[in-house]
Amino acid sequence: MSSNLLIDNFTKLIQEAQSDFANTNNSDDLEKARVKYLGDKSELKAFQKKMGEVTKEEKPAYGKALNEAKQAIEGFFQSAKAQIDEKELNFKLQKEKIDTTLPGLRSNQIGSLHPLTLIAKEIVDIFTKLGFSLVDGPEIETEYYNFTALNTPDNHPARDEQDTFYTDIANHVLLRSQTSPVQVRSIEKYGVPIRIMSHGRVYRNEEVNARKLPFFHQFEILCVEEDINFAHLKWTLQQFLSELFQDDVKIRLRPDFFPFTEPSAEVDAQCPFCKGKGCSTCGGRGWLELLGCGMVDPNVLELAGVDTKKYSGFAAGLGLERFAMLKYGISDIRDFYSGDIRFLKQFA
Numbered sequence: 001m002s003s004n005l006l007i008d009n010f011t012k013l014i015q016e017a018q019s020d021f022a023n024t025n026n027s028d029d030l031e032k033a034r035v036k037y038l039g040d041k042s043e044l045k046a047f048q049k050k051m052g053e054v055t056k057e058e059k060p061a062y063g064k065a066l067n068e069a070k071q072a073i074e075g076f077f078q079s080a081k082a083q084i085d086e087k088e089l090n091f092k093l094q095k096e097k098i099d100t101t102l103p104g105l106r107s108n109q110i111g112s113l114h115p116l117t118l119i120a121k122e123i124v125d126i127f128t129k130l131g132f133s134l135v136d137g138p139e140i141e142t143e144y145y146n147f148t149a150l151n152t153p154d155n156h157p158a159r160d161e162q163d164t165f166y167t168d169i170a171n172h173v174l175l176r177s178q179t180s181p182v183q184v185r186s187i188e189k190y191g192v193p194i195r196i197m198s199h200g201r202v203y204r205n206e207e208v209n210a211r212k213l214p215f216f217h218q219f220e221i222l223c224v225e226e227d228i229n230f231a232h233l234k235w236t237l238q239q240f241l242s243e244l245f246q247d248d249v250k251i252r253l254r255p256d257f258f259p260f261t262e263p264s265a266e267v268d269a270q271c272p273f274c275k276g277k278g279c280s281t282c283g284g285r286g287w288l289e290l291l292g293c294g295m296v297d298p299n300v301l302e303l304a305g306v307d308t309k310k311y312s313g314f315a316a317g318l319g320l321e322r323f324a325m326l327k328y329g330i331s332d333i334r335d336f337y338s339g340d341i342r343f344l345k346q347f348a
């Protein structure tokens, strides 16, 4: 066979190899092309084996052409391999790329203050501006502070086990049924003049329904100073309610009875939701019963060691649940304690 003919075949092989390597798109294609053009069963290997058939004179030219073909094909392979390696590396990097500009995952479990905490905070803020200081007292009380010191007669039905939870009846220890014991404790501790507020849980032996639970939260104020009279009480309550409901709330006082105040009154506010016209919140009455108040009974002050010729005072108490229900439009008192996250989330 003429070596020139064989050399023509090299040219054809080089062209085919160039085209095939240029068309490889991934390492699998590349490997197939490598086996085809550089493997043991490749045409190039076959041409190498034909070296023996070539005449002595033609050998140098044949060998040179064979070598050039081999180098050319290896060159195609290397450049195709470089391109594919780069392409595959980029693909891999792209896949593993972290976008540092993406915003972080936001938790949807944002906590919120309980509506009773919210309303207490709001009421405390208002009375702080009116000069009242926040004080605290124990939930487990003695019968003395819960009843006797508050002018409650020995035979008063509130003292009965049917109404009050006793933790130790022999030693007259009970769960406080009102926050008023804090008033007496504070006068004893700080003396007079005094202007305090307190709030917390109180316990009464009630049946559970949409409006009542065996415990609830009271908020209470006490002011004992010289020359304090009923007008101061009325003005203070008017200020408080107007600020809480963000409106000029009209109030009216109806005579009532509490053992530790004399005179005592129940405070109604003109319904801030319908302005007295009547709505579902006020049951069409136009007025809402909001709190109890009165001038502190001199017996209570004297028991606490206050000179009643010089000092007089007023006190008022309200249920935080009732205020939270009004302010936030809550219809069932049990919602406060259900622990239902859907209810609580509304206050986030």
Ligand SMILES: [Zn+2]
Pocket (backbone or CB within 6 Å): 271, 272, 273, 274, 275, 276, 277, 278, 279, 280, 281, 282, 283, 284, 286, 287
């Ligand atoms: Zn109304």
